[in-house]
Amino acid sequence: MIKLVDLYKSFGDVHVLRGLNLEIEYGKTTSIIGRSGSGKSVLLKHIIGLLKPERGHVFIDDVDVTKLDEKEMNEIRKRFGMLFQGSALFDSMTVGENVAFPLREHSRLKESEIKQIVIERLRAVGLTGVEDKMPSEMSGGMKKRVGLARAIAMLPEIVLFDEPTTGLDPIMAEAINQLIVETQKNFNLTCIVISHDIHSIYTVSHKIAMLYDGVIVEYGTPDELRASTNPVTIQFLSGNIEGPITIV
């Protein structure tokens, strides 16, 4: 289980997380929703140790990762894959080298096996024959999908997706949703997904957490959220301008 306990994080006088608690089960897909700028990406970065909280703990298997040094953290990180919101592809490497990167770093696979996996993963995200292209030659949505292929290259136990379907056309978005659902099921992965796409969220999630004002205000199954009586959740899911959440 991944457990976030009483997390506090601020940048200057922007208080992003204010005592956030969340328990994420293994082998399930948990989505985090919330407004733009509410701190979803920041939350994800705390799980993988890219950011350290001012206060609070992040437990992965009862290990408090906020206390680990770089070397110990790396052992934990090997169990993770992550898709960044902006893809974060290495732009000095080809698409194929990007996807192969975690395999070359941490597996003892032969070069021919790595090539095969790269082709498979790229095909899974709907890309063929792009191995030798540079990231700068690809569209935003294509980059996102390469980032996705890289995140799942090793079939890590836990995958963090920061907006996997943003910027994709509706058909491709649906294909990626199916990919997440299937990969999660087939390999019993733990997926944590950030998304603004309500439809995607209902499709992929076992659990949904609503982040608002630096804390999780609602946490439950898709059905539970649909039946929620919390005015914040109702307003967010229906996209209503009127309600407790104000635009500015």
Add this chain to the structure above:
Amino acid sequence: MNRADSFLDQLGKTVMRNIEEMGKIVMLFFSTVSWMVRPPLKIRDIFKQMEFVGVKSIFVVVLTGGFTGMVMALQGYHGFKMFSAEALVGSTVALGMTRELGPVLTSLMVTARAGSAMTAELGTMRVTEQIDALYVMAANPIKHLIVPRIIAGVLMVPILTIVADFVGILGGYFVGVEVLNINPGVFVKNIYKYVELDDIFNGLIKSAFFGLILSLIGCYKGFNTEGGAEGVGKAITEAVVLSSISILVSDYFLTAIMF
């Protein structure tokens, strides 16, 4: 607080900030060294950087070295002619190039060309989360990004300096012998007579040190970039200014120690 106090306050803060930054650069150096001795080295990345820092700088270095040698011969000739010592033009050019101008000008050119590019590249990687991506994939950015660049800097700047020295002396020869009609035999003989292997060698030690400075500062500034494209621009400016100043200042002290 009165004016003098706030001035001292500011001064103190600036000094502290610079000392702190220097400490961080030194610490980056040590962690780079510790990653350098831990196999496996990224041989491919090292060669890529060596090509970028070295091979692709040859043109500017040849141009700089050549014209510097030429202008030294021209200036030296007019000076030495006053007491009929034109024969010394060759050795003056050769000594000036090998001891001082070869190392310093080469390093400054490489700072402008490659040091700035290191900052730009690492800075862009920082603001587009590529460095975070390395951390997430349990790959150490110092080993992947900084070690190859520092190795390239330390190895290639001396090699480029040899090129600059050689072309500079050639340029001096061309102006001295072909344009100003100094006796070629005398020109060359005096070079052999006055330039010692130590002059060349010490110049190369200096340039290896400058190579370290410019790649270390270039990487440090890029690695610690904050705030989007504007931040990258700012980091590049700072890296070039700091590297250039550090090269010129350390040149004085290295010279004082070595010669």
